[in-house]
Amino acid sequence: xxxxxxxxxxxxxxxxxxxxxxxxxxxxxxxxxxxxxxxxxxxxxxxxxxxxxxxxxxxxxxxxxxxxxxxxxxxxxxxxxxxxxxxxxxxxxxxxxxxxxxxxxxxxxxxxxxxxxxxxxxxxxxxxxxxxxxxxxxxxxxxxxxxxxxxxxxxxxxxxxxxxxxxxxxxxxxxxxxxxxxxxxxxxxxxxxxxxxxxxxxxxxxxxxxxxxxxxxxxxxxxxxxxxxxxxxxxxxx
Ligand SMILES: [Zn+2]
Numbered sequence: 001x002x003x004x005x006x007x008x009x010x011x012x013x014x015x016x017x018x019x020x021x022x023x024x025x026x027x028x029x030x031x032x033x034x035x036x037x038x039x040x041x042x043x044x045x046x047x048x049x050x051x052x053x054x055x056x057x058x059x060x061x062x063x064x065x066x067x068x069x070x071x072x073x074x075x076x077x078x079x080x081x082x083x084x085x086x087x088x089x090x091x092x093x094x095x096x097x098x099x100x101x102x103x104x105x106x107x108x109x110x111x112x113x114x115x116x117x118x119x120x121x122x123x124x125x126x127x128x129x130x131x132x133x134x135x136x137x138x139x140x141x142x143x144x145x146x147x148x149x150x151x152x153x154x155x156x157x158x159x160x161x162x163x164x165x166x167x168x169x170x171x172x173x174x175x176x177x178x179x180x181x182x183x184x185x186x187x188x189x190x191x192x193x194x195x196x197x198x199x200x201x202x203x204x205x206x207x208x209x210x211x212x213x214x215x216x217x218x219x220x221x222x223x224x225x226x227x228x229x230x231x232x233x234x235x236x237x238x
Contacts, residue, residue: 001033004048012051012058016044024050028061085111085128087135089192096124104131136189137165143193143200150223151204158207172234175203177210191233198224198231 003013014026014034024038024047038047051058084091087106094111101114104127111131117123140163151158159180168174168185175182182203188196201224209216220227 004051006052006055010055010059012055014047014051016047026051026054028058028065030065032062034058085132086190087111087132088139088189089195094124094128102127104128106131106135132189133165133186136186139189139193139196140165140184140200143197146197147200147204154223156208158204161204173199173203175206177207192230194226194230195233198227199234201227202231 001013001015003011005011012034013032014036017035017037018040019025019037021037021039024036024042026037027035029035034051036047036051084093085106086092092106092109092111094113096113096115096118098116098118099114100116102116104111104113104124111128113124113127115124115127144161144163148158148161159177161180161182164181164183165186166183167187168183171185172188173182173184182200184196184199184203188199201220205216205220205223209219
């Protein structure tokens with residue numbers, strides 16, 4: 001392989017193969033190298049002049065190849081500014097995959113962002129935020145069934161309840177027991193699943209005990225014995 005430098009400083013790398021071809025054949029390759037085949041009568045100087053004259057053509061071809069490689073998902077990057085995402089108590093690395101889907105997916109061990117705008121940190125963050133909220137909403141639905149199932153098993157009948165996900169500044173959850181409405185803080189998505197569950201149990205317990213009395217905690221610990229272990233992770237976080 002040989003590299004020639006153009007007057008403007010750009011470089012072209014080529015790989016010459018001598019072949020019984022008519023004159024010169026060339027092909028821009030995905031790795032940014034021009035494959036040249038020429039017969040033995042064509043001098044290196046002629047070949048290099050030929051490449052310099054057609055430099056623009058090759059640069060454009062390399063661009064096209066690079067774009068095509070990106071579209072097929074071959075070239076991936078770690079998001080420049082999104083670093084990692086905290087999800088259910090773990091840090092998930094963010095992988096940006098050039099693709100026109102424009103969405104993010106929280107996988108088992110990473111967050112995959114499919115976008116053509118991977119270099120726009122704010123945009124990538126917004127895609128991740130949407131995915132995280134969607135997943136958290138689904139998780140809360142799951143946990144809600146778990147709590148209600150347990151309550152019913154023990155002979156309690158919880159009122160019909162609407163769960164709302166909100167970004168709250170000073171509380172992890174709230175319960176309007178008269179309206180059958182429980183709110184959970186989206187910030188809980190950073191904590192382990194059982195911690196989210198502890199908050200949901202806390203709010204459900206308010207249907208039977210409106211204050212934070214001893215009876216309230218006795219009920220709560222009876223229902224979810226690991227309450228303190230998981231809920232304590234939230235102390236001093238506001
Ligand atoms: Zn409370």
